[in-house]
Amino acid sequence: MKDAANAVATENLNLCERQTREINQELWYACAGPLVWLPPVGSLAVYFPQGHSEQVATSMAKDIDTHVPNYPNLPSKLICLLRNVTLHADSDTDEVYAQMTLQPVNTYDKEALLASDLSLKKARPQTDFFCKTLTASDTSTHGGFSVPRRAAEKIFPPLDFSMQPPAQELLARDLHGNLWSFRHIYRGKIFEDEKQQLLVGIQRAKRQPNNLSSSVLSSDSMHIGILAAAAHAATNSSRFTIFYNPRTSPSEFVVPFAKCQKAIYSMRVSLGMRFRMMFETEESGSRSCMGTITEISDLDPVRWKNSQWRNLKVRWDEPAAGERRNRVSIWEIEAITTPFFICPPPFFRKRLRQQGILDGETSDMAIPWLSEQICFRDTQYQTTMMPGFSLAQWMSMQQNSSTFNSAMQTEGLQPVIQKIGSGEQAQILQQNKGVLGLPQQTPQVDQLSKVILLNQTVLDTIPL
Amino acid sequence: MKDAANAVATENLNLCERQTREINQELWYACAGPLVWLPPVGSLAVYFPQGHSEQVATSMAKDIDTHVPNYPNLPSKLICLLRNVTLHADSDTDEVYAQMTLQPVNTYDKEALLASDLSLKKARPQTDFFCKTLTASDTSTHGGFSVPRRAAEKIFPPLDFSMQPPAQELLARDLHGNLWSFRHIYRGKIFEDEKQQLLVGIQRAKRQPNNLSSSVLSSDSMHIGILAAAAHAATNSSRFTIFYNPRTSPSEFVVPFAKCQKAIYSMRVSLGMRFRMMFETEESGSRSCMGTITEISDLDPVRWKNSQWRNLKVRWDEPAAGERRNRVSIWEIEAITTPFFICPPPFFRKRLRQQGILDGETSDMAIPWLSEQICFRDTQYQTTMMPGFSLAQWMSMQQNSSTFNSAMQTEGLQPVIQKIGSGEQAQILQQNKGVLGLPQQTPQVDQLSKVILLNQTVLDTIPL
DNA sequence: ATGTCGGCGCCCCGCCGACAA
DNA sequence: TTGTCGGCGGGGCGCCGACAT
Numbered sequence: 001m002k003d004a005a006n007a008v009a010t011e012n013l014n015l016c017e018r019q020t021r022e023i024n025q026e027l028w029y030a031c032a033g034p035l036v037w038l039p040p041v042g043s044l045a046v047y048f049p050q051g052h053s054e055q056v057a058t059s060m061a062k063d064i065d066t067h068v069p070n071y072p073n074l075p076s077k078l079i080c081l082l083r084n085v086t087l088h089a090d091s092d093t094d095e096v097y098a099q100m101t102l103q104p105v106n107t108y109d110k111e112a113l114l115a116s117d118l119s120l121k122k123a124r125p126q127t128d129f130f131c132k133t134l135t136a137s138d139t140s141t142h143g144g145f146s147v148p149r150r151a152a153e154k155i156f157p158p159l160d161f162s163m164q165p166p167a168q169e170l171l172a173r174d175l176h177g178n179l180w181s182f183r184h185i186y187r188g189k190i191f192e193d194e195k196q197q198l199l200v201g202i203q204r205a206k207r208q209p210n211n212l213s214s215s216v217l218s219s220d221s222m223h224i225g226i227l228a229a230a231a232h233a234a235t236n237s238s239r240f241t242i243f244y245n246p247r248t249s250p251s252e253f254v255v256p257f258a259k260c261q262k263a264i265y266s267m268r269v270s271l272g273m274r275f276r277m278m279f280e281t282e283e284s285g286s287r288s289c290m291g292t293i294t295e296i297s298d299l300d301p302v303r304w305k306n307s308q309w310r311n312l313k314v315r316w317d318e319p320a321a322g323e324r325r326n327r328v329s330i331w332e333i334e335a336i337t338t339p340f341f342i343c344p345p346p347f348f349r350k351r352l353r354q355q356g357i358l359d360g361e362t363s364d365m366a367i368p369w370l371s372e373q374i375c376f377r378d379t380q381y382q383t384t385m386m387p388g389f390s391l392a393q394w395m396s397m398q399q400n401s402s403t404f405n406s407a408m409q410t411e412g413l414q415p416v417i418q419k420i421g422s423g424e425q426a427q428i429l430q431q432n433k434g435v436l437g438l439p440q441q442t443p444q445v446d447q448l449s450k451v452i453l454l455n456q457t458v459l460d461t462i463p464l
Numbered sequence: 465m466k467d468a469a470n471a472v473a474t475e476n477l478n479l480c481e482r483q484t485r486e487i488n489q490e491l492w493y494a495c496a497g498p499l500v501w502l503p504p505v506g507s508l509a510v511y512f513p514q515g516h517s518e519q520v521a522t523s524m525a526k527d528i529d530t531h532v533p534n535y536p537n538l539p540s541k542l543i544c545l546l547r548n549v550t551l552h553a554d555s556d557t558d559e560v561y562a563q564m565t566l567q568p569v570n571t572y573d574k575e576a577l578l579a580s581d582l583s584l585k586k587a588r589p590q591t592d593f594f595c596k597t598l599t600a601s602d603t604s605t606h607g608g609f610s611v612p613r614r615a616a617e618k619i620f621p622p623l624d625f626s627m628q629p630p631a632q633e634l635l636a637r638d639l640h641g642n643l644w645s646f647r648h649i650y651r652g653k654i655f656e657d658e659k660q661q662l663l664v665g666i667q668r669a670k671r672q673p674n675n676l677s678s679s680v681l682s683s684d685s686m687h688i689g690i691l692a693a694a695a696h697a698a699t700n701s702s703r704f705t706i707f708y709n710p711r712t713s714p715s716e717f718v719v720p721f722a723k724c725q726k727a728i729y730s731m732r733v734s735l736g737m738r739f740r741m742m743f744e745t746e747e748s749g750s751r752s753c754m755g756t757i758t759e760i761s762d763l764d765p766v767r768w769k770n771s772q773w774r775n776l777k778v779r780w781d782e783p784a785a786g787e788r789r790n791r792v793s794i795w796e797i798e799a800i801t802t803p804f805f806i807c808p809p810p811f812f813r814k815r816l817r818q819q820g821i822l823d824g825e826t827s828d829m830a831i832p833w834l835s836e837q838i839c840f841r842d843t844q845y846q847t848t849m850m851p852g853f854s855l856a857q858w859m860s861m862q863q864n865s866s867t868f869n870s871a872m873q874t875e876g877l878q879p880v881i882q883k884i885g886s887g888e889q890a891q892i893l894q895q896n897k898g899v900l901g902l903p904q905q906t907p908q909v910d911q912l913s914k915v916i917l918l919n920q921t922v923l924d925t926i927p928l
Numbered sequence: 929a930t931g932t933c934g935g936c937g938c939c940c941c942g943c944c945g946a947c948a949a
Numbered sequence: 950t951t952g953t954c955g956g957c958g959g960g961g962c963g964c965c966g967a968c969a970t
Contacts, residue, residue, distance in 0.1 A: 059680055069696045090679050092556070097679045137931055141962050146930060185964090214680060215554050215561045216523055217689060218705035222681050224696065225689020232533050232688065241682035601952050605941055610951060649943095 023087040023096075023175055024199055026127045030452045031089075031096045031175065031201040032246040034286040035278055037124050038098055041085050043115035044257035047078040047102055049230045050300065050309040051253025052242060056222050058249030060214065068223045068303075074231040076307030078104045079257060081112055083239055089175035094202045096175065097245040100254055104234045117258040129454040130155050131203070131284035138451075147453070155198070155453050156184065172198035172453070199454035203247070203284075253309075255331055263331035269293055269312060275333040279324070284450065289324065290336060291316040299327060487551040487560075487639055488663055490591045494916045495553075495560045495639065495665040496710040498750040499742055501588050502562055505549050507579035508721035511542040511566055513694045514764065514773040515717025516706060520686050522713030524678065532687045532767075538695040540771030542568045543721060545576055547703055553639035558666045560639070561709040564718055568698045581722040593918040594619050595667070595748035602915075611917070619662070619917050620648065636662035636917070663918035667711070667748075717773075719795055727795035733757055733776060739797040743788070748914065753788065754800060755780040763791060 029036065039045045057064045080102035089096050105112075130151035137143040147155075156170065170182040180200060217225070233240040244254060276288040295313035298305055310327035493500065503509045521528045544566035553560050569576075594615035601607045611619075620634065634646040644664060681689070697704035708718060740752040759777035762769055774791035 056680060067702060069700075088679065095679070099682070135931065137933090140932090143932075144963075149929065183964095214678060215552065215559070215707050215709065216520060216678060217681065217686050218563070218693070218707060220705055221689040221693040222686070223689075224692045225681060225685040225687075228688045228692035229682070229685040236533075238531060241684055243679055243682060245679065599952060601954090604953090607953070608942075613950065647943095 023089060024173070025087060026125075026129075027175060027199040027201050027452070027454050028087045028089070028096050029124060030127065030129045030131070030199075030284070030454050031094075031203050033203075033280050034284055035280055036246045037119075038085055038100075038244075039082055039254065039256040040115055040119050041082055042112060043082050043119055044105070044108060044112045045080055045082045045102065045116065046255045046257055046260045047080050047104075047230065047242070048076065048253040048255070048307075048309045049074060049078070049227055050076060050304050050307055051251040052226050052230075053223050055245060055249045055251040055253060056226065057219070058251065059245060060219050060222070062219045064223055068220060068227070070303050071227045071231050074227055074234060076304045076309060077260075078102070078230060078234055079108070080254075081105050081109070082254075091176065093204060094175055095204065095245065095247055097243050097248075099241060099243055101239050101241045102233070102254070103239045104230075104237055106237065113257065116256045119256055120258050120262075127454060128154060129452055131450050131452045133282060133450050139449075145451070151453070152184075152186075170198055172200040174200050174202075199452075201452040201454065203450040203452060250325060252332075260331050264308065267330060267335065269296060269330060271296065274336045275314075276336055277328060277333045284452070288334075289316055289318060487553060488637070489551060490589075490593075491639060491663040491665050491916070491918050492551045492553070492560050493588060494591065494593045494595070494663075494748070494918050495558075495667050497667075497744050498748055499744055500710045501583075502549055502564075502708075503546055503718065503720040504579055504583050505546055506576060507546050507583055508569070508572060508576045509544055509546045509566065509580065510719045510721055510724045511544050511568075511694065511706070512540065512717040512719070512771075512773045513538060513542070513691055514540060514768050514771055515715040516690050516694075517687050519709060519713045519715040519717060520690065521683070522715070523709060524683050524686070526683045528687055532684060532691070534767050535691045535695050538691055538698060540768050540773060541724075542566070542694060542698055543572070544568050544718075545573070546718075555640065557668060558639055559668065559709065559711060561707050561712075563705060563707055565703050565705045566697070566718070567703045568694075568701055570701065577721065580720045583720055584722050584726075591918060592618060593916055595914050595916050597746060597914050603913075609915070615917070616648075616650075634662060636664040638664050638666075663916075665916040665918065667914040667916060669913050714789065716796075723795050728772065731794060731799065733760060733794060735760065738800045739778075740800055741792060741797045748916070752798075753780055753782060 053064055082100060083103050084099075084101035086099045087096070088099060130147070132138075132148070132151070134145075138145045170184050172180045172182065174180060214222075229240045232238070242254070244252075246252075271293055273293045274290065275293065276290045278286050278288050281287055291314045293312050294315045296311060297313065298307060299310045300307070308329060310325075310329050312328050312330060312333070313326060314328055314333075315326070316324050517528055546564060547567050548563075548565035550563045551560070552563060594611070596602075596612070596615070598609075602609045634648050636644050636646065638644060678686075693704045696702070706718070708716075710716075735757060737757045738754065739757065740754045742750050742752050745751055755778045757776050758779045760775060761777065762771060763774045764771070772793060774789075774793050776792050776794060776797070777790060778792055778797075779790070780788050
């Protein structure tokens with residue numbers, strides 16, 4: 001398939017209408033990547049100021065400055081009621097982001113608690129879409145953009161042989177509501193076509209030196225602003241607003257309350273624990289990678305003592321994926337059910353040996369120091385992980401411990417159900433070619449950017 | 465003159481070199497507009513958090529939210545030592561902005577005080593440049609860009625008739641250091657040319673709906689961040705960094721200390737006082753507009769009580785220029801030396817009449833209620849405005865009043881020397897044409913944008 | 929099945945001159 | 950003097966087919 005693309009006149013929507021027009025949720029999620037799942041409005045969520053700072057630091061390509069003041073009154077996590085969520089896309093870069101309004105709470109509404117739990121069970125609907133990393137020919141002005149045959153058959157409308165000129169028009173709407181028309185041609189002189197509403201999105205490769213300076217606010221002021229805004233909202237139980245950029249940094253700093261709670265109360269982590277974690281693959285799929293917990297420690301012992309934000313240092317089984325983060329949070333990982341003691345990874349045995357715990361060569365089947373404990377934990381895991389881990393159970397837990405960032409960090413180990421992750425990002429090339437006829441002023445569309453074509457289905461299949 | 469323009473290969477400067485390369489100061493100032501003059505490093509300056517907030521609100525096209533908390537410990541102005549100033553230009557929009565690092569101080573270094581005073585006397589060097597609002601033909605891809613003959617003779621190198629093909633090449637460097645080559649042709653079949661280093665800049669018309677959301681930080685958090693960062697720096701006497709965007713908002717919120725002091729101590733304002741103030745004209749020139757003070761009151765009586773940031777409500781003589789702000793600060797205006805009582809403007813007489821001060825029709829020459837006082841003030845003005853208004857005088861004033869935002873607001877009136885203003889801005893059209901061969905991805909180059917051509921002279925004529 | 933490239937038609941960028949304000 | 954536009958030449962966008970993997 002090849003296509004010529006021209007922007008159909010943007011229909012002269014009056015500005016008002018365009019601004020109120022909501023972004024298509026399915027397309028937004030498709031562009032955000034397979035692992036992103038926003039908590040629903042009205043549910044409880046946990047806000048991590050640390051993670052928020054991290055996102056800003058990443059998007060400004062600047063480390064958090066050390067002379068940002070400490071906010072002793074601001075805890076490392078705030079339990080909030082999610083008051084509002086709106087989806088957005090940067091008008092220049094097409095990067096998707098979400099705006100969330102949070103309100104710190106002290107008492108937990110049952111409904112909000114329930115909503116938080118339900119959101120975990122409701123999987124993201126699998127919309128029919130196709131995602132392709134652009135090739136040189138795709139981005140070149142010389143050739144066209146080729147869609148793999150399977151994708152065309154899956155996504156595009158069924159053939160209609162009534163019309164005679166082979167090439168016919170496909171219409172697609174992008175994140176901003178602009179209409180695009182494409183000519184669809186089948187390579188083998190046989191053509192297929194049908195008019196239907198499609199959606200198209202662009203997932204750009206991460207810019208290398210991201211907007212170095214916003215030219216609006218200094219990085220310091222931003223970080224202070226994050227903390228001060230959260231602290232102010234916390235003390236007044238008033239609302240505050242944040243932006244979540246799923247693709248600029250792997251910092252999911254607003255986490256469904258239930259997910260957090262389940263992880264913290266049902267999983268006890270310890271050194272050497274094996275786990276798996278979901279990652280995004282090249283073509284917007286997901287797969288899990290395995291690793292081992294090597295250390296449990298504060299990411300920032302000075303400002304954020306006893307924070308559970310990425311307090312687990314890990315080592316991944318596949319060293320090839322060197323871009324993976326070496327620190328994760330407990331709610332991002334999932335226990336590996338196959339008994340770990342059967343085959344601890346080589347590097348870990350080596351470390352144990354260095355530490356004098358394992359001396360000499362030991363058979364994989366004979367590691368006495370862990371087996372009993374492991375078995376017990378595994379049993380416990382099977383119990384707590386039974387379907388329908390009771391909501392009332394958490395609530396009673398919650399009532400017994402006023403704040404749940406307890407000191408149980410270094411004690412036990414136990415995996416949790418939920419899986420989450422933020423995609424690793426590819427590097428960039430530099431080119432400024434049009435793609436699919438998109439206007440030239442959209443920068444950074446290169447051969448590592450991705451185009452997403454989406455079948456538009458019923459909108460309300462994705463509850464927000 | 466017409467020209468074809470192609471970007472000379474950007475010379476493959478390695479990234480490191482490009483980032484450290486400083487922006488040309490003359491070009492930066494030419495693009496910033498005729499009224500911008502940054503205080504020099506090492507001098508004392510006054511920082512107005514209110515004005516800073518205002519700039520952010522303007523650049524985000526969003527009013528300051530009312531639930532931004534009050535910072536009772538943060539005064540409406542901070543006296544700071546200017547530690548660093550760097551000039552920048554937005555890589556996408558070419559908008560110039562400056563980054564300043566400020567450090568609140570309690571004791572005033574004599575040198576810094578002197579530097580602040582000296583900067584007032586040192587006028588911005590008048591560099592040879594030409595500025596033109598783009599016409600439809602200029603931006604069209606069909607025609608070329610025409611430079612007025614006078615400008616060409618003033619800016620371009622002298623003729624050299626040695627070469628034979630009429631059209632020859634001009635090289636110019638833009639704000640980012642990119643080289644551009646232009647073909648220079650004289651209309652009347654006679655051509656002029658010479659190779660020489662020129663500078664070219666683009667001053668875009670203000671975007672109408674400016675970056676609605678930064679997608680990084682919420683507007684609330686930004687405003688809080690501004691206040692919290694300033695408050696933190698003030699209490700610790702530590703440095704903080706701000707961005708000043710001279711063209712996005714008319715908020716000069718970092719003012720040379722001497723300018724501020726002179727205005728506050730030498731000028732006593734009152735209702736009805738006549739003044740003049742500098743404004744930017746269409747073609748980057750400046751002219752003064754006259755007006756009358758109609759009210760003296762806090763801009764924000766709740767959060768910023770007794771602040772001198774735009775506490776003067778004014779009425780302009782020329783109602784045509786409706787875009788002018790109706791609130792100014794005392795250091796922005798200059799007294800009108802011609803005695804005001806000879807001819808108070810009509811609207812003001814009407815107001816006085818309404819208030820029962822003027823009853824019936826009164827001759828312009830017979831307004832007894834002010835004349836004596838005016839004369840006195842005028843005398844005083846002549847005195848205090850003598851050249852060399854002593855620096856030691858301010859210092860003693862400073863020592864006598866620990867903070868100088870005194871309560872003398874509503875008392876007297878007296879004008880001040882210094883003049884300042886921020887340019888009014890034109891509105892925009894929507895078009896996406898290339899200008900002078902600049903790359904297409906630079907947006908918003910339209911017929912109201914301006915192109916600036918500059919003769920590169922000695923760099924260090926402008927002390928920063 | 930899909931990425932790349934030579935051939936080449938046509939549109940539009942951009943140069944020239946004419947004309948008007 | 951300077952903004953606009955018709956004429957028109959050439960370069961590049963973009964369609965087709967060939968070929969390789």
